[in-house]
Amino acid sequence: MEKIVILTGAGISAESGLSTFRDEGGLWAQHRIEDVATPEGFARDPDLVQDFYNARRVQAAQVQPNAAHQALARLQSEWPSEVVIVTQNVDSLHEAGGAENVIHMHGRLDGALCAACGHRWAAPPEMAVGEPCPACAEPTARPDVVWFGEMPYHMEEIYSHLSSASVFAAIGTSGQVYPAAAFVHEAQAAGAHTIEINLEPTMGTSGFDDRLVGKATETVPQWVNRLLQQKD
Template sequence: MSKPGAHIVILTGAGISAESGLGTFRDVGGLWSRYDWRDLATPEGFARDPGFVLDFYNWRRERVRAAKPNPAHLALARLQRDWEGEVTLVTQNVDDLHEQAGSAPVIHMHGSHLTARCAACGHRWPAPREMAPEDRCPACRAEAARPDVVWFGETPHHLEAIGAALAAADLFVAIGTSGTVYPAAGFAGAARAAGARTLMLNLEPAENADIFDEARHGPASRIVPDWVAALCPGEAP
């Protein structure tokens, strides 16, 4: 258990949102077992068939807008509010469930389903309910609107800020993530190299479980609130 005043860095992945009805990607039955990520989550796939890609993300966006935070999201918002030290919350997820639960700030390293981005000038704006290939950028008017998410082969956002947080961490916690894709797969090792302890909270052991000092397994909606309750005694609001 971390001492009051410690800096906790948390990385969340698809597993924390699974109980809110948003599917995971690499697990059995996950999205990439049903769809080819090369067609839907790469710049090349978008260039080949932008309409197909946008239809997929329109469907995902509706799922995100209908989803509600679960007890795991609420517990992390409580931790950010009540912990006597610093809590840096980084997510690989492109939903807004952390924000709905009350977390702030949240570092979205893979972007967001709820914004669009211009592939020509980089301008961002709130995503409409449905995006189409002929949509124009509000800033430069180019027909270059795309989902504001990081695809395979693209560089995640905010890596400098994340690296600084890991270097200053006393505890690194990975929640609901497979831990198999870089650069996020290297976060635990970077935190350990800086002297932090590491904890995994996951439904089941991940492939890189051996680099964590401690692991707890079970549904995020149970194990995350239990962990937060141990750090922040007292009745949750």
Template sequence: MTPEKIVILTGAGISAESGLSTFRDAGGLWAQHRVEDVATPEAYQRDPTLVHAFYNARRTRAAEAEPNAAHIALARLEAKHPGDVLIITQNVDDLHARAGSRNLVHMHGRLMGALCHACQHRWPAPREMRATDPCPACNAAQTRPDIVWFGEVPYGAEIIDPALSAADLFVAIGTSGNVYPAAAYAQHTARLGAHTVQINLEAASNARDFAESHFGPATDVVPKWVESILRR
């Protein structure tokens, strides 16, 4: 039976094969900094120059990366599936959008976006951002990346919550199962009757919440899984 409403959660694992490091990668950007120093509102208040330097480097790497076969396969699923496909991504890169996905929620924000800390105005981020950059709307010199930092509320609940409630199929790809609220989505949708699938290199921390599992590189497993859905 073909699922009508598919909700897909993606994490760092889907972009790793495009060369973007995850929290746990040795030698990656995250390995050079403590989360408390670069990814909290308090860190921004304490040392905005360091925070901007960190995200400027991430933005540069993301801009140089290319969508991989997994991103492209999910865009194809959205285009070809007769029902609804929503991608909720924990990633802040723009690889899903560049692959062609349109029904997309960036729950943790976007590297390619700038946010005014004073008035909440948003605009496209330049490659290099500084806290002293003036806001185009209010002229305040309180520019920050449009990123949901630890301790802040994720974006898109008004879209995510009803989509999860209506899902026939929930799929988590490249996620650790450690970051909430996303880590609770599989259990929530399963309780409401959805079939749950994880696609990962190895079992996620919340593996018990999935009825079906596929393990291996996302660039290999995701296209095969998409084809299996489109053939139904």
């Protein structure tokens, strides 16, 4: 049976109430990316960066998984072969919706990372500048998220999954940020059928075999239902 690899982006969590880079009036609209999502920004003003991610952590804790998250969890549980979910999102809505073994290529808001020794632990609701690492005691705690200019996590594992995929779906992602933007080409090179599910076609849609346009809470459950019906 076919192995399915799914990439999700901010669009799948937007309907749960989490703001994206492009939302007007959201958290991201109040700051320049260079100030809050780069190693240089953290070095320049760690208080600003910690406050920004504390606010994002509070926001993420207040929202619930939506029908799209739940549909992908259902696909994982009912599909007779492997279903791998790779997400660019730093929230935990996939897990809250019932998904398992989600690959967070950009880290997680609920995680803390020691910049000195690399130790990881569960982040408190509010992180402070100079918080000590539980492993080495250095005052170098930072959010365990991948900033611009840093290498995404789990890339070797992700490429391994793409090379053995029969179906690849990109859901709610702009298709403009690399390396994730190239995943469709990796999957196609392995012979996978590719589909984009998004609010509107992206610039890279020519790389997909199929596309579904509309709200994730409507299109993703429809796609999952169709797949599961084909299985029977």
